[in-house]
Amino acid sequence: MAILEIENLSAQAGETPILRGVDLTVRSGEVHALMGPNGSGKSTLSNVIMGHPAYQVTGGDVRLDGRSILSLPTHERALAGLFLAFQYPIAVSGVSVANFIRTAVNARRTRRDPEDRGVPLGEFMRELRAQMARLDLDAAFAGRYLNDGFSGGEKKRLEMLQLAMLRPSLAILDEPDSGLDIDAVRTVASGVEALRGPDIGFLIITHYQRILTYVRPDRVHVMVGGRIVRSGGQELAQELEAQGYDWLKRETEDAAV
Numbered sequence: 001m002a003i004l005e006i007e008n009l010s011a012q013a014g015e016t017p018i019l020r021g022v023d024l025t026v027r028s029g030e031v032h033a034l035m036g037p038n039g040s041g042k043s044t045l046s047n048v049i050m051g052h053p054a055y056q057v058t059g060g061d062v063r064l065d066g067r068s069i070l071s072l073p074t075h076e077r078a079l080a081g082l083f084l085a086f087q088y089p090i091a092v093s094g095v096s097v098a099n100f101i102r103t104a105v106n107a108r109r110t111r112r113d114p115e116d117r118g119v120p121l122g123e124f125m126r127e128l129r130a131q132m133a134r135l136d137l138d139a140a141f142a143g144r145y146l147n148d149g150f151s152g153g154e155k156k157r158l159e160m161l162q163l164a165m166l167r168p169s170l171a172i173l174d175e176p177d178s179g180l181d182i183d184a185v186r187t188v189a190s191g192v193e194a195l196r197g198p199d200i201g202f203l204i205i206t207h208y209q210r211i212l213t214y215v216r217p218d219r220v221h222v223m224v225g226g227r228i229v230r231s232g233g234q235e236l237a238q239e240l241e242a243q244g245y246d247w248l249k250r251e252t253e254d255a256a257v
């Protein structure tokens with residue numbers, strides 16, 4: 001059972017405040033959706049949770065299982081069970097998909113048991129191939145360099161492949177659906193559904209309600225101007241789909257006056 005608690009979190013990039021008091025709690029077993037207009041701070045929140053050096057936390061806290069993680073470097077946060085699927089994954093030429101994921105999987109194993117000598121290659125490759133097949137990725141994908149020349153859909157599916165192989169306790173997916181056609185959105189959604197269960201919590205960041213018709217969230221939150229301005233159930237996502245974000249933006253501006 002893992003619990004991620006974000007409390008009154010404020011953060012800035014350089015001199016620019018972006019997050020202005022975010023409160024959000026995600027437990028394993030739960031699926032939360034975070035929606036909001038472009039530029040509202042959704043990616044910044046996910047980056048701050050993971051400890052991206054471009055952002056300074058100016059107030060509040062982020063706790064995992066009751067312990068503040070703000071002083072931990074990013075790889076320690078990952079070893080503690082946090083995972084972030086990037087909105088814009090970067091290419092790393094020279095590092096193959098299989099090697100990258102195997103290194104990460106083994107780092108987690110060694111953290112749990114210092115005597116662990118790593119997952120045997122054959123066993124690892126069998127599991128990797130099975131997960132790739134689920135994500136409609138062909139076998140050659142394992143040998144390609146990370147995101148090097150990948151299509152938009154392949155990039156998103158590589159993020160999902162890492163998620164499936166690493167089995168974090170809390171996964172943040174930053175717009176896993178952006179730029180995908182409907183079949184690819186379904187593939188990503190079924191990847192989430194396959195992993196969904198009592199041992200993993202999800203924070204799915206999305207601009208559109210579309211993916212939420214396949215992955216039904218327990219809670220929906222809306223971020224505007226660096227704050228969560230509304231939380232509700234699935235019906236909130238539908239309301240946003242029908243009405244857009246402008247009414248919430250106006251409401252937030254009025255409240256700020």
Ligand code: ADP
Pocket residue numbers: 013014016018036037038039040041042043044045054
């Ligand atoms: P979202 O993911 O909701 O579209 P972002 O978190 O990417 O929003 O961005 C929120 C705001 O913060 C935007 O105005 C963006 O330009 C700004 N911002 C994000 N990261 C940085 C950065 N590293 N340096 C300066 N400004 C940033």
Ligand code: MG
Pocket residue numbers: 042043044087174175
């Ligand atoms: Mg974003």
